[in-house]
Amino acid sequence: MWVARSVRKSPIQAVLYAYGSTRSGTFAQDLYRGFRGTFQCDGYSGYNSLGDSVARIGCFAHVRRKFYDAANVKGRIQMSRPLKLLDKMFALEREWQHFSPR
Numbered sequence: 001m002w003v004a005r006s007v008r009k010s011p012i013q014a015v016l017y018a019y020g021s022t023r024s025g026t027f028a029q030d031l032y033r034g035f036r037g038t039f040q041c042d043g044y045s046g047y048n049s050l051g052d053s054v055a056r057i058g059c060f061a062h063v064r065r066k067f068y069d070a071a072n073v074k075g076r077i078q079m080s081r082p083l084k085l086l087d088k089m090f091a092l093e094r095e096w097q098h099f100s101p102r
Contacts, residue, residue, distance in 0.1 A: 002031060009101055025049040060086060 002018040020027040025046035032039070036053045042062045050056070064086045071078045 002027070004031070060089065064090075 002016075002020055004016045004018075006012065006014045018031055020031075023044075023046060025048065028046045029049055032050055032054065035050075038055045038057060039047070039050065040057050040059055041047050042059055047054075047056060064083065067080060067082045067086065068077065071080050071083055077083075
């Protein structure tokens with residue numbers, strides 16, 4: 001199941017659910033055909049073939065997961081500097097989420 005949504009601050013909210021029997025890049029190409037703009041995603045390689053009309057940006061939650069996994073030593077998390085910085089960034093984001101983007 002593929003899920004796409006508009007950004008939270010968009011004047012028109014939309015969520016799209018699309019079923020694909022595969023997670024291939026071909027399905028991603030069909031799903032996003034004609035889309036122009038910024039595309040925030042998890043870095044899945046199937047998105048590599050979307051073309052130049054799509055500016056791909058990453059997701060810090062997925063970035064954090066990599067640092068979290070690396071910091072997991074025998075079931076205990078050793079808080080690294082990157083994890084602390086990302087946690088602070090997420091805390092600020094929660095604090096500021098009610099502010100207008102303008």
